[in-house]
Amino acid sequence: MAHNKGSNRNGSGKPVPNNKTAYNRTTQGKKNAGKGTVGKSAGGKGTGRGTAKSGLIFVISLILIGALVITLAIVFLKDSGSSSLKDLPNYTEIKGDYTAEGLKYEKQPHLGEPSAKVKVIEFADFKCPACKKWEETYMPQLQKDFIDTGKIELFFTNFAFIDRDSIMAASAGEAVAAQSNEKFWEFKSKLYAHQGDETKIWATPEFLLDFVKKNINGIDYDRFASDLKSHAYMLPVKEDFKTAGYYGVNGTPQFMVNGELLPSSSYEELAAAIEAQLAEVGGQ
Incomplete structure (x- = not known):
């Protein structure tokens, strides 16, 4: 012990x-020494916790600000889109009776001799860049080879499918054609020359009213303006669209020769189809 x-x-x-x-x-x-030096402030509270909390608040603030900016941008773009589409109806908003079956030559603008045995229909959209190119590149040749020689009669049918202002441009063409068949073809050529960006809404009522006033003489402008604003020719545009779809049109430009839809817009193919029909019907 x-x-x-x-x-x-x-x-x-x-x-x-x-x-x-x-x-x-x-x-x-x-x-304790380690905690006192690193983990404690002079007052005894954790500066690490305070710093982390401040950083978290800063990050949350940035997220909230970003969300607000995105929301405002979406609202702005939505309003802008709505504004550009004002007064531009879609096909579901165009009411009235029509029939999609039957090639309605008598309702379409036409060019050439009515006695011509070969009937050619051009299906097109005024907003279509390929239609503009075809108009500028091949239309003069078609006119020279087949229209001026009396071999074919050419008809124009709307296939307004690109956007809602395609329908508006088509209705403007119908309004011009209702006054003058000859002036329609001038309208067609000049509107392609003034064609806007395919991806943007440009064929608005304001644009079309100004365009016709400055470029198409020889029609009753006040009547045209009234017809455009009242949507007087929207139903014929819808009928054209449905008829074209009924016969298999799925793009523009596309051509039909004596009721036969061609698979492409090649001028060589169109010319060959015309010549084949002329030989079959005994045309010149």
């Missing part, structure tokens, strides 16, 4: 420090 008691005292009789307790104190002190 004496040996055990003596083992806890030094020579002066004072207790020897307990190593286990000292080690624990030192370790705890080191831990």
